[in-house]
Amino acid sequence: xxxxxxxxxxxxxxxxxxxxxxxxxxxxxxxxxxxxxxxxxxxxxxxxxxxxxxxxxxxxxxxxxxxxxxxxxxxxxxxxxxxxxxxxxxxxxxxxxxxxxxxxxxxxxxxxxxxxxxxxxxxxxxxxxxxxxxxxxxxxxxxxxxxxxxxxxxxxxxxxxxxxxxxxxxxxxxxxxxxxxxxxxxxxxxxxxxxxxxxxxxxxxxxxxxxxxxxxxxxxxxxxxxxxxxxxxxxxxxxxxxxxxxxxxxxxxxxxxxxxxxxxxxxxxxxxxxxxxxxxxxxxxxxxxxxxxxx
Amino acid sequence: xxxxxxxxxxxxxxxxxxxxxxxxxxxxxxxxxxxxxxxxxxxxxxxxxxxxxxxxxxxxxxxxxxxxxxxxxxxxxxxxxxxxxxxxxxxxxxxxxxxxxxxxxxxxxxxxxxxxxxxxxxxxxxxxxxxxxxxxxxxxxxxxxxxxxxxxxxxxxxxxxxxxxxxxxxxxxxxxxxxxxxxxxxxxxxxxxxxxxxxxxxxxxxxxxxxxxxxxxxxxxxxxxxxxxxxxxxxxxxxxxxxxxxxxxxxxxxxxxxxxxxxxxxxxxxxxxxxxxxxxxxxxxxxxxxxxxxxxxxxxxxxxxxxxxxxxxxxxxxxxxxxxxxxxxxxxxxxxxxxxxxxxxxxxxxxxxxxxxxxxxxxxxxxxxxxxxxxxxxxxxxxxxxxxxxxxxxxxxxxxxxxxxxxxxxxxx
Numbered sequence: 001x002x003x004x005x006x007x008x009x010x011x012x013x014x015x016x017x018x019x020x021x022x023x024x025x026x027x028x029x030x031x032x033x034x035x036x037x038x039x040x041x042x043x044x045x046x047x048x049x050x051x052x053x054x055x056x057x058x059x060x061x062x063x064x065x066x067x068x069x070x071x072x073x074x075x076x077x078x079x080x081x082x083x084x085x086x087x088x089x090x091x092x093x094x095x096x097x098x099x100x101x102x103x104x105x106x107x108x109x110x111x112x113x114x115x116x117x118x119x120x121x122x123x124x125x126x127x128x129x130x131x132x133x134x135x136x137x138x139x140x141x142x143x144x145x146x147x148x149x150x151x152x153x154x155x156x157x158x159x160x161x162x163x164x165x166x167x168x169x170x171x172x173x174x175x176x177x178x179x180x181x182x183x184x185x186x187x188x189x190x191x192x193x194x195x196x197x198x199x200x201x202x203x204x205x206x207x208x209x210x211x212x213x214x215x216x217x218x219x220x221x222x223x224x225x226x227x228x229x230x231x232x233x234x235x236x237x238x239x240x241x242x243x244x245x246x247x248x249x250x251x252x253x254x255x256x257x258x259x260x261x262x263x264x265x266x267x268x269x270x271x272x273x274x275x276x277x278x279x280x281x282x283x284x285x286x287x288x289x290x291x292x293x294x295x
Numbered sequence: 296x297x298x299x300x301x302x303x304x305x306x307x308x309x310x311x312x313x314x315x316x317x318x319x320x321x322x323x324x325x326x327x328x329x330x331x332x333x334x335x336x337x338x339x340x341x342x343x344x345x346x347x348x349x350x351x352x353x354x355x356x357x358x359x360x361x362x363x364x365x366x367x368x369x370x371x372x373x374x375x376x377x378x379x380x381x382x383x384x385x386x387x388x389x390x391x392x393x394x395x396x397x398x399x400x401x402x403x404x405x406x407x408x409x410x411x412x413x414x415x416x417x418x419x420x421x422x423x424x425x426x427x428x429x430x431x432x433x434x435x436x437x438x439x440x441x442x443x444x445x446x447x448x449x450x451x452x453x454x455x456x457x458x459x460x461x462x463x464x465x466x467x468x469x470x471x472x473x474x475x476x477x478x479x480x481x482x483x484x485x486x487x488x489x490x491x492x493x494x495x496x497x498x499x500x501x502x503x504x505x506x507x508x509x510x511x512x513x514x515x516x517x518x519x520x521x522x523x524x525x526x527x528x529x530x531x532x533x534x535x536x537x538x539x540x541x542x543x544x545x546x547x548x549x550x551x552x553x554x555x556x557x558x559x560x561x562x563x564x565x566x567x568x569x570x571x572x573x574x575x576x577x578x579x580x581x582x583x584x585x586x587x588x589x590x591x592x593x594x595x596x597x598x599x600x601x602x603x604x605x606x607x608x609x610x611x612x613x614x615x616x617x618x619x620x621x622x623x624x625x626x627x628x629x630x631x632x633x634x635x636x637x638x639x640x641x642x643x644x645x646x647x648x649x650x651x652x653x654x655x656x657x658x659x660x661x662x663x664x665x666x667x668x669x670x671x672x673x674x675x676x677x678x679x680x681x682x683x684x685x686x687x688x689x690x691x692x693x694x695x696x697x698x699x700x701x702x703x704x705x706x707x708x
Contacts, residue, residue: 007521014515122568123541133549133576142550144517217514218541218572226514254515261518266509267481269518 006141007259013147015254017212019238019247020154022231024206027161030241031178031198032088034100038079038107039231040224042203045111046072046210048119051219054126061129061215062149068207076203080196083107088195108224115221123218131215150212157208158247161201165243174198178241233277239290248289252276327373328364328628330355330621331393333386333404333414336378343406343613347428348376349606350614351403354621357652364625366632372625375399379410386410390417400634401426401624406613408432415443424640426624428616429585436666444643444663446616446623447585448672454491457558457583458499460676460692461530464556468705472555476505476528478519478543480562485534488560492532504528511536520546529555529706537563541572548576555706556581558676570679570686577679577686579707585612586657587677587690589698595655612674615656622653623661657696678703 025039036042049071053064084103091097126132134145165171176184177194185191217223234253238245253273260269280287332351335344355372363371375397377389386405393399394417402418403426405411411430418425419440427435427445431453436445448456465472477492479485485508496503505526509519516539523531531554535543540563547557559582563569570577588599588609598618599610610618623646631642648654648661657675664670676692682701690696691703 003521003525007518010517010521014517018514123538123566123572125541125545125572127574133545135549135551144549216545218538220538226512230514257515258518261507261522265507266513266519266522270510 002140003262004259006143007262008255009141009143010147011255011258012251013144013151013254014258015251016151016154016247017147017209017250018227018230018234018254019250020150020157020212021206021209021227022234022238022246022250023154023158023161023243024202024204024209025231026235026238026241026243026246027205028199028202029235031174032100032195033178034084034097034104035232036104036202037101037228038104038111039206040226040228041108041111042072042076042206042224043210043213043227044115044219044221044224045075046203046207047214047217047219047223048115049207050211050214051124051126054129054214055124061126061131061146062153062211064211064214065208068211069204072207072210073200073204075200076206077196077200079107079203080199081192084199085192085195088192112221112224119221121221123220125218126214129215133216144216146212146215149215153208153212154247154250157205158243161205162243170197233273236287237277237280239287242287242289245287245289249287326368327371328367328401328634329373329375329397329399330624331375331377331390331397331399331402333377333379333389333393333402333410334406335381335410336376337380340381340407343611344379346606346611346614347406347617350602350610350617351621353602353605354618354653358621358625364628366629367634370628372621379405379407379414381407381410383410383413386414387417390414394418394421394423399423400636400639403428403617403620403624406430408435411435415440418442422640423636424627424643426620426643428620429613436668440667441644442640443667444623444646444669445667446620446661446669446672447612448674449668450487451491452672453560453583453674454488454495456673456676457492457532457560458495460581460583461556461558462499463692463694464703464705470555470706472529473502474504474526474528474530475501476507476523476526476531477503478505478507478509478523478531479534480511480536480539481508482511484562488534509539511539513539513542516542516546517550519543520550520552523547523554524550524552531557532560533557533564534560535563537566537569540564540566540569544569544573544576544580557707558583570688575686578681579704580679581676581691582679582688583674583676584688585674586610586615587675587688589688590655590657590675590690590696591699592655592657592696594652598652598655619653619656619661622651623648626651626653657690657693659695680704 021043028036049068050064053067054061084100087100087103091099131146136143165175173189174194177191181191234249235246238249256273257269334347335341355374359371363369379386401424405414408430411427412435415425419442424442429447431450433450475496477489479489505522557580561584564582565584602610626648627639627642627646631638644663646661646663658671658673660671661669662671675690675696677688678691679686680689682689689698689701
């Protein structure tokens with residue numbers, strides 16, 4: 001019984017972090033209606049940013065947020081503005097522009113290989129820091145401190161983003177764009193600026209996810225791919241474009257991954273996750289929290 | 296049409312005749328022994344191929360400088376290299392070329408098991424002795440061939456030695472080990488090793504408390520580590536790739552999993568960046584490798600220093616096997632005192648090399664069994680520990696190869 005509780009807690013903590021890594025994906029999709037294949041790569045870039053900030057400054061890993069979040073916002077903003085926007089404009093009559101997907105795939109390959117060239121294939125993990133390897137021990141039960149911090153950050157970030165979309169003027173403008181681009185433009189919203197901001201926001205949230213991962217995970221050029229696939233599953237599970245859906249979807253995947261291996265071999269839990277993914281697609285294609293009309 | 300066919304037939308006949316004429320006298324007036332080496336010099340395995348080439352060059356330079364093959368009037372060894380590009384079909388065609396056109400006396404190669412396997416069949420057909428320094432797949436020496444001789448330990452011996460090591464440690468430190476946990480990456484390599492572990496565990500009377508494959512791409516291995524912790528195993532045996540080796544080692548330390556020992560199987564644990572990435576969490580870990588630069592054998596340090604000065608990096612297990620191969624060939628040629636491939640083959644089969652510059656390996660002799668496998672070959676086991684110069688890999692097993700003055704730490708404190 002105690003094992004089950006311990007595993008469920010680990011699943012919820014790790015799952016919230018998975019949800020956080022997928023949150024940026026769902027934000028970008030919700031607004032641009034584009035599946036961003038470069039999402040894992042953005043996470044990788046953020047992890048390198050966080051890794052270098054922490055290892056060069058020697059500060060507490062979470063202080064890297066102060067640098068990583070604005071840097072990644074700017075990175076995302078201009079990636080959209082310079083690379084993706086021209087394609088978007090060329091396809092402006094299409095609701096879900098598919099060539100943009102190809103462009104993001106290009107961004108993925110270019111950035112991954114550029115990182116490989118510049119930093120090499122090494123696996124980097126942070127030198128000693130206040131979070132590394134820390135555990136809360138409750139009798140037989142172990143709770144990972146860096147994961148706990150990560151989970152709290154994930155929930156807080158999701159709330160903040162949700163609040164931003166619901167209550168602020170910019171947030172409403174972003175939602176207006178996602179509902180109907182043309183109507184939003186007619187109301188005086190500069191839709192391309194909104195897209196830049198949404199992309200920047202999605203990338204900044206990915207930056208937060210990277211900061212939570214760096215204290216206990218390795219940084220290497222292809223790290224994004226591992227979280228990428230998971231991110232897509234989580235987002236579809238929770239509902240594309242849904243913010244609470246991303247976190248809940250993440251927690252579901254996390255619990256399956258953590259509790260499952262106690263009853264079977266770890267390789268089988270992957271099959272269960274994919275099975276559930278297919279089931280959701282059959283039964284409720286819009287995902288658990290997705291609505292027929294976005295937002 | 297007719298004309299073409301006529302000329303083609305003539306050409307073939309001409310080739311056959313010239314072949315008959317030139318094979319005979321070609322063997323008579325030779326002053327060099329030709330050694331054909333088929334190794335990957337381009338393509339995905341090019342860097343290991345280059346290391347094998349360097350080691351061969353160094354050995355042959357030494358042998359020729361020391362007067363060549365004395366029983367053949369000081370005949371020199373002549374090296375011919377062919378690039379396999381890691382492709383089986385290239386290996387086969389290069390073997391044909393080296394045998395028929397270059398008339399090599401001995402062949403060596405090919406590093407990639409997949410290339411060595413079909414290439415040895417060509418050598419067998421022509422009766423040319425074929426030395427395999429490293430290609431670990433079991434089946435290479437299980438074809439019933441008479442001309443194939445392998446220096447390195449084969450696949451199944453790695454697991455055998457991990458278990459022999461476990462047994463020796465228990466006697467040496469008087470600490471019984473009863474329960475084993477197997478955790479391995481979910482690929483051919485991991486599953487293959489685990490299959491052999493299971494058989495050996497049954498034979499040696501261990502209880503297997505956990506048998507767990509995991510996906511190498513896992514982003515969280517704490518569920519697997521929890522299973523290890525709850526299994527209350529004494530010893531954990533691992534097969535891991537790079538990222539998962541780091542993640543497992545760190546997570547095991549975080550959950551304070553109490554084990555008497557962790558025994559890894561190279562791969563991710565032997566990666567040059569592994570120790571750097573996990574730091575003190577790697578301490579006391581055992582790993583199995585072909586050869587380590589600190590091995591306690593006379594001449595090993597000097598040979599490694601010479602190699603490093605020449606090429607800029609340490610000898611690796613593969614390079615040492617290539618180096619040894621050249622001395623095995625030299626030894627056989629001295630005893631054969633002939634250029635004839637059958638005489639060389641016979642001498643190779645009777646090899647019992649125990650001394651000389653080539654014997655910097657972890658075992659005591661090179662001798663081939665009926666299948667052509669070096670029956671003494673064995674990998675060495677290292678322990679990661681700090682012996683005063685920071686964390687490093689220290690050879691601990693077999694005892695004859697153990698670093699002087701080092702006592703392995705077992706069980707893990």
